[in-house]
Amino acid sequence: MSGEGTRGAVLFDVDGTLVDTTYLHTVAWWEALRQAGRRVPMSLIHRTIGMGSDQLLARLLGEDRDPEEAAAASAAHHTLYAAYWSRLAPLEGAADLLRACAGRGWTVVLASSARGDELEAMRRALDADDAVTAATSSDDVAASKPAPDLVRSALEHAGTTPDRAVFVGDTVWDVAACSRAGVPCLGVLSGGLTRQELLEAGAVEVYEGPADLLAHLDDSLLGRLPGGS
Structure with missing residues (x-):
């Protein structure tokens, strides 16, 4: 299916890309795993943030993990992370970036x-739903990042094709998912990974964070997207 005639779409990761949550997740997973009797260094946990919880636990606990232990850890993480929901903060320039793209x-x-429910909490923190056409979460797909399912779901919600879309994310898992879906990915450093890591994973361009991308919006890959009415 050709994307000719359709307007461009910007697909955004949210955790660590638009909302400052990466290290909150790291701490919540660290504590959840301790409650399960597992001591996993935060440095290792941090590098899995951005995956869905199923894939994160597979990487941290091994493919032969006990399903009950994994389920308990996931539930504990959810409870621990939920304690932060009322205090979640958008990254500088995040809401303005969304509105500039919509504009x-x-x-x-x-x-x-x-x-x-986690995505809803982040959307409340962003307070920019006026600029958002649609949203998709791990609840909507069979496999989360780095599988391409979420990116493909976002394309369907946007009503466009990979050649008329750009993804913005903060992790190598975002880049991997985009690569599998055929969508170029712009990286941001607000999730704590390095520029080199994101570029080596395949990010087309890398910016400090939402505010930096907003400042260079027209000069970035996004600036070449077709507009619309």
């Missing part, structure tokens, strides 16, 4: 590996 006629879709 240029691009369809804005959020695509998060978070659960649906």
Whole structure:
């Protein structure tokens, strides 16, 4: 299916890309795993943030993990992380970036590996739903990042094709998911990974965070997206 005639779409990861949650997740997973009797260094946990919880636990606990232990850890993480929901803070420039993209006629879709209720908490923190056309979460797909399902779901919600979309994310898992879906990915450093890591994973461009991307919006890959009415 050709994307000719459709307007461009900007697909956004949310955790660590638009909302400052990466290290909150790291601490919540660290404590959840301790409650399960597992001592996993935060440095290792941090590098898995951005995956869906199923894939995160598979990486941290091994493919032969006890399903009951994994389920208990996931539930504990959810409870621990939920304690922060009322205090979540958007990253500098995040809401303005979403509105600038919408103002240029691009369809804005959020695509998060978070659960649906976690995504809703982040949307409340962003307070920019006026610029968002649609959102998709791990609740909507069979496999979360780095699988391409979320990116493909976001494309469907945007009503466009990979050649007319750009994804913005903060992790190598975002980049991997985009690569598998055929969508170029812009990286941001607000999730704590390095520029080199994101570029080596395949990010087309890398910015400090939402405010930096906003300042260079027209000069970035996004600036070449087709607009719309």
